[in-house]
Amino acid sequence: MSTRADGGHRQRSRPAPFQQRGVDSAMVSQIRAAVLADSSPVTDARLAAAVHSSGRLLGSEGTLLAVDTIRAELRGLGPLQELASSPGVTDILVNGPDQVWVDSGLGLELTDTRFADDSSVRSLAARLIAAGGRRLDDSNPCVDVRLEGYRVHAVLSPVSTAGTLLSIRIRRSTVFTLEELFPDGPNTALLVRVLTQVIHRRLNFLISGATGTGKTTLLSTMLGLCPETERLVLVEDAAELNPEHPHVVGLQSRHSNLEGSGAVELADLVKEALRMRPDRLIVGECRGTEVRELLSAMNTGHAGAGGTVHANSAQSVPARLSALGALAGMNREALSLQAANAIDVVIHLVRTPGGRTVGGISMLSLSAGELTAVSALELVDGSLVEGSAWPDLNKRLTG
Numbered sequence: 001m002s003t004r005a006d007g008g009h010r011q012r013s014r015p016a017p018f019q020q021r022g023v024d025s026a027m028v029s030q031i032r033a034a035v036l037a038d039s040s041p042v043t044d045a046r047l048a049a050a051v052h053s054s055g056r057l058l059g060s061e062g063t064l065l066a067v068d069t070i071r072a073e074l075r076g077l078g079p080l081q082e083l084a085s086s087p088g089v090t091d092i093l094v095n096g097p098d099q100v101w102v103d104s105g106l107g108l109e110l111t112d113t114r115f116a117d118d119s120s121v122r123s124l125a126a127r128l129i130a131a132g133g134r135r136l137d138d139s140n141p142c143v144d145v146r147l148e149g150y151r152v153h154a155v156l157s158p159v160s161t162a163g164t165l166l167s168i169r170i171r172r173s174t175v176f177t178l179e180e181l182f183p184d185g186p187n188t189a190l191l192v193r194v195l196t197q198v199i200h201r202r203l204n205f206l207i208s209g210a211t212g213t214g215k216t217t218l219l220s221t222m223l224g225l226c227p228e229t230e231r232l233v234l235v236e237d238a239a240e241l242n243p244e245h246p247h248v249v250g251l252q253s254r255h256s257n258l259e260g261s262g263a264v265e266l267a268d269l270v271k272e273a274l275r276m277r278p279d280r281l282i283v284g285e286c287r288g289t290e291v292r293e294l295l296s297a298m299n300t301g302h303a304g305a306g307g308t309v310h311a312n313s314a315q316s317v318p319a320r321l322s323a324l325g326a327l328a329g330m331n332r333e334a335l336s337l338q339a340a341n342a343i344d345v346v347i348h349l350v351r352t353p354g355g356r357t358v359g360g361i362s363m364l365s366l367s368a369g370e371l372t373a374v375s376a377l378e379l380v381d382g383s384l385v386e387g388s389a390w391p392d393l394n395k396r397l398t399g
Helices: 025-036 044-053 059-075 078-084 118-131 188-200 215-223 266-274 290-298 314-327 332-342 390-398
Strands: 002-004 010-012 091-095 100-103 108-110 142-147 150-155 165-170 205-209 232-236 248-252 280-283 306-310 345-352 355-367 370-380 383-386
Touching: 078 091, 078 100, 078 118, 078 165, 118 142, 118 150, 118 165, 188 215, 188 345, 188 390, 205 215, 205 314, 215 280, 215 306, 215 345, 232 266, 248 266, 266 280, 266 290, 280 290, 290 314, 290 332, 306 314, 314 332, 314 345, 314 355, 314 370, 332 355, 332 370, 345 370, 355 383, 355 390, 370 390
Parallel strands: 010 108, 205 306, 205 345, 232 248, 232 280, 280 306
Antiparallel strands: 002 010, 091 100, 091 165, 100 108, 142 150, 150 165, 345 355, 355 370, 370 383
């Protein structure tokens, strides 16, 4: 249950930090140093032995808490591990030692999790970045990495004016059905039918929306509707898609190393994916030159392809595609022609007071040479209302 915090934000009630439950930071540091002094693998048994050897009488519950805390410090997210384990939390945002926010789908909530000081935040950030094979220090104050189950971005001061900043996106293994994503309501039956038919009719599609609107979640769910006989090849900057499907192949981009070499870009991976006999080519997020390769594939027989794109509205998708096409050296006319012929439908997601939902479904077309998004369905006062493109879309869904 959420309560209101100062400034009108919801503040999530959390258990007291470990310092208040018999496991203080000095003890954590002592046990961590003892464990790391030995090069043998860090097991729960070793952690428990180190706790007992500390001489602190914690009892069975206290010992288990200490083991959990040290494990999180060494292999997890430290003080943030409890938040990451909470169902529904997709993002953890640390603004220095005194502000830790989470997003569980209803907007940001301030938690009562705190760090001892900024150096503690910096140490955690440096460890997480190092675990991803990169370095966070004064010469590299802004770094992002991909870890197992997490995407981590860190910024150090003085680039950050609020101390060390840490942004963690959590990859959830849960895959929802369309009915679970859009629970009982006036739009459920229509959305389930339209989105299911988009897949079954092998329409090329883009899912658009702002950050945190659930684009990846919906894409994973829709890919789970693909026939089991199809081969899905996923191209992502950070592996987040997890469709329930028996034949999924994933490709993930790679940053350059410290010498500035070894990078593998999304555009290159899309080309590689086309050589892997995909029945469905999926680009997790179009954010650069890979848009040219995706549109080219859609225009050369790769039906049923899809991906996501950041946009504030369906009507702004053409402008977003034009900007991305410019990065790939495509002029406005070429991009407009390619996109109008390649993309059958744009599914736009929004956040409402009731949660994430489909704000509209549009089709791309050319009007006086300009790429435009024409509404087929639009969310008005909580209900989806048919737009001028609905007859054409409905024909494609049922024809």
